[in-house]
Amino acid sequence: MDEGWDTVEVPARGSDFLQLAVADVPAGGKAEWLAGRLRQAIADGRLAVGSRLPPTRVLAAELRVSRGVVTEAYRRLAEDGQVAGRRRGGTVVVAVPFTTTPPPVPDGGSGEGGVPGTGGPGGRGAQGGNEAGGAGSVRDAGSMGAAGSADVAGGLGWPGDPGDLTGPSPRERVGGPGGPYVGQGAGGPGRPYAGRRVDRPAVPRAGQGTPRPPGPYPGQGAAEDGQPYAGEGGGPGGLFGGEPGVEVFDALRAAPAAVDFTPGRPDLTTFPRAAWLRAERTVLAELSAGQLGYGDPRGAPRLRRAVADWLARVRGVRVEPDAVLIVAGTAQALTLLHPVLRADGVDAVAVEEPGSLGARQHLRNGGLATPPVPVDEEGVRVDALRATGARAVLLTPAHQFPTGVVTSGERRRELLEWARDGGLILEDDYDAEHRYDRPPVPALRALLADRVCYLGSVSKLLAPALRIGWLVAPARYRAALVDAKRFNDLGNAVLPQLVLARLMESGELERHLRLVRGRHRRRRDAMIAALAGHLPGARVHGAAAGLHLTVTYASEVPDTEFAAAALAHGVKCQPLSWHRQSPGPPGLVLGYAATPPGVIAEGVALLGRALRELT
Template identity: 70%
Template sequence: MFAARPGTDVFDALRTAPAELDLTPGVPDLAAFPRAAWLRAERAVLHRLAPAAFGYGDPTGTPALRLAVATWLARNRGIRVDPAEVVVVAGVSQALGLLAQVLHADGVHTVAVEDPGSLGVRQHLNNWRLETPPVPVDAHGLRVDRLESSGAPAVMLTPAHQFPTGVVLDGDRRRRLLRWARRGGVVIEDDYDAEHRYDRPPVPALRGMLPDRVCYTGSVSKLLAPALRIGWVLVPPRWHADLVAAKRMADLGNAALPQLVLAELMDSGALERHLRLLRRRHVRRRDAMIRAVREHLPGAVVHGAAAGLHLLVTLPREVDDTALAASALRQGVKVQPLSWHAQRPQPPGLVLGYAANPPTDIDRALKTLATVLHDLG
């Protein structure tokens, strides 16, 4: 798994690899899934659901969830959108695949990506025959000047909480990016981890500022659970019909019952309450990981602590981070090397998820990582 360039099955291989302590990034606290609230919402939905609702439905999603998502985005992300513009999808991964098909058919064959940036995103875009040239990320976010000089017609980015560095695209960069888009560029905004901000309210979404040039996608994978496979995508009006057609041909639409239950959770305020609980828990676990890094990996640098479900930790000395990750897995600790998520050379580092682990397990995992690092010399 770590011996060669990661293939498209690498995340499946890592997910199924046995490990006592799993620090995979992007995984919420699955033990905190609101089972009682979900059951109450499901009972309420089933009690009033008409028999016709069990038939084939609208490929864009149930009207109830599209309205709930539009309300959620207006309240939490500064996006004003008609529910008819919302397309419900099977997570951000499907959204990227549908967007790639639509853009490719419209003559867009290159989508620049952040570097470092998500390996999974590159794999999805490459799968649909899109080139993904790297654009550097620094402490202020995507280097928009490098995007401009690249000549790429489109860019995919995570401006609210960049993966994996955790930086926020600052005000000057946001304004320059929007100017680039107004001149004809296309922005794909993955609103990654936007709700999981701990020091202040999250920055508004780019989509709310320039809806005619920004494709926007989000999901409940980090709010509730990836297994639900529920997300949403918004596109400029000229691509809406093509996106709906692609979704129709993909799967005729998401399963209706989970959509209706999620809409009930959103409308009742249960999802907001769950998010408040998660934020408090995540802060404690984040703080535990920062303490463990300081204690067990002195000299390592922590990045992206203000938000999200993971930390990027760059290491104090030169080491092959894939070899470190491989050795850690043999010792029962699952992590991702920074080099997986980079197209250009980067400092050695690890991307460490903390949301799914109690503080005691986090400390044990970091202690093991320190031992492995020492043994690598």
């Protein structure tokens, strides 16, 4: 039996709306405080005319205040003439106060002063740190209850401990325990990646293994024996044997299994089919014949406006609609960036270690080197980033993949200093909306617009099949990116864009988010409880947010062997080593959002059986 269809979740220490945190709510004068934050957001443009305010019941629950507090705050703004109630349409912004001081230009600021409630200079650094335990805290599966809300002190542990995701592995891997590590190129220690050109790898023919890209890279030996990547040959051993190639995700997706713990998938059974159909009918009824022609390669203006409004309200990112480029997901955003970055003299994009294998493959496919930068309990290490010599870095600061670490306030300041010195941050905000036990974390783009390319999509919020995302780049890159999009596909399909815009404007998307948060939380709790019972001693990372857990264990069994054995028992998952370039402790990356609690329990029991048979 699956969970209920609750539409209001247990408060997650704050609201995504304007990045309001429970810790910020004063003991007294709550209504005046909330009214002040709303007035400020209306004045600085984060809440534009026509923006819809959250229902009073929902916002009160998220901030843990009485509904009367929110109602009184809305009433004060209504008396000022700034908002108005529209019955079934909710409360919307209807006027912006007159000011003689123009609001800061979203793309021209240096980040000074930050955004209220953020970790930028002049803002609250605590929100970006481990104030709430953080998603970077480590949980011991053997000592947690079903809620999985108790953090274990000590961060990610010491190198060599199973809780440390960056220390050496218990068994030697390719490349040996001695490296190469961060700051070490193929030619020896201290050789940076900057300036190295990487040839575009060849596309393999069907049935052939994937040729290795130029290297060696850290954690990757030279191609001495010509062994193919994973995916060549049948059975779990063929899938998880050797270096993972570009076809490995397709091969894993096609592999039959009773339980699928593949990370990155939301609960697709909750896709709002009825709301989508209603929105589609409305759009078709309003659509003119001319709008069925070729659209703007930047994306439908209506969706770009809706995305700009969404980012301002939910992620604290102020941006003009003209700065939004609609793309076919984050994968296409990275593909469009390849030639633009190379034309700007960037030939290496540093990546998190561990970090997404898929993102790394997309960057290498564009001829870009991917030097690894270790992640600790506060996020990516900026000192190691500087040591690579790379001018750009791809980050997941709100919920690092796969560790779940939240970049701390101090580390964010270090990153912004690095960026001001000429660095470029590619911010992949892939699942920031899915949080359960921590306050909302502001996007880096909100703090330093002219040095951050912001990437987002609805793949984790609605469904990957929609292939709709957005790219917000610094002004100097926009024309080249629009050209790249134009020559790539002339622009996304217009009709789905207009339907999504309608969902955003009507509040349906936020209602859907509240629904799936509750369901995902219960599934996360079910997985944590099952891990405590069937994998005692395993450590769970990144449980405070996201759609997956990373689990490390003390056994000498390599995680590729564990994943192969799990698949033989009917359970699909990804080994943590797939997402590494350097040696590290073994682990599994387990997605829980798409699987009902009962099936989760059965799948984890099979994982426990598979590991016992290997030891």
